[in-house]
Amino acid sequence: MKIKVAKDRCGKLLTSEPVIVITTVDKDGNINGATFGSYVRVAPLIMVAIFPGHHTYGNIKETGEFVVNLPGRDQIDSIMVFGKGYPEGVNEIQEAGLTELKSTMVKPPGIAEYKAHIECRFKWEKNVGSHMLVAGEMLAGSCDKGLLDEEGYFDVVKAGILHCVRYPEPVYISPEKYTKGKR
Numbered sequence: 001m002k003i004k005v006a007k008d009r010c011g012k013l014l015t016s017e018p019v020i021v022i023t024t025v026d027k028d029g030n031i032n033g034a035t036f037g038s039y040v041r042v043a044p045l046i047m048v049a050i051f052p053g054h055h056t057y058g059n060i061k062e063t064g065e066f067v068v069n070l071p072g073r074d075q076i077d078s079i080m081v082f083g084k085g086y087p088e089g090v091n092e093i094q095e096a097g098l099t100e101l102k103s104t105m106v107k108p109p110g111i112a113e114y115k116a117h118i119e120c121r122f123k124w125e126k127n128v129g130s131h132m133l134v135a136g137e138m139l140a141g142s143c144d145k146g147l148l149d150e151e152g153y154f155d156v157v158k159a160g161i162l163h164c165v166r167y168p169e170p171v172y173i174s175p176e177k178y179t180k181g182k183r
């Protein structure tokens, strides 16, 4: 037997992508960080649904750059710090007690304690209703030593990557093990 799922809940049938924190700077160099769960990656692009009132959106439109950062289980509490609304100009990396990581190709820093970082440049945007779908080209990446397996794949189990399945009372799932399929 099947039961109906309401139209506005259909998206919840698809587990989210890993939760990310996007770091940006404004035109004066003030650093901002915010949590995002709604995005799609189709290399070389990442497309993030960003509410246009967010500082993240304003900063990306102002500077054209952003960094995608992946927290692990050890940084779980910081996710909601980056999810809180702070006044403009507040550096949420400092608020979360974390450290800036110098980027290689863009001005916004990454978050040093986080597991992986992708430096991005704004490409295009599309209005998708309440949010803007903001596409960035992934330019450069880095991750903690020991988190790439022998074939160069990111080890999401070791990194303790988190997917947010409920919000605003957050519930996360994280991959516990790999299951090998048949070719």
Ligand SMILES: Cc1cc2nc3c(=O)[nH]c(=O)nc-3n(C[C@H](O)[C@H](O)[C@H](O)COP(=O)(O)O)c2cc1C
Residues within 6 Å of the ligand: 019, 032, 033, 034, 035, 036, 037, 038, 039, 049, 050, 051, 053, 054, 055, 056, 057, 079, 080, 082, 083, 084, 085, 086, 131, 164, 167, 170
């Ligand atoms: C787990 C989680 C997921 C979130 N996902 C999104 C999202 O996909 N899009 C969005 O616009 N806001 C999302 N938010 C809300 C923003 O993180 C929040 O409003 C933040 O304060 C925006 O900060 P800013 O104004 O500094 O950009 C999410 C928050 C949390 C905690």
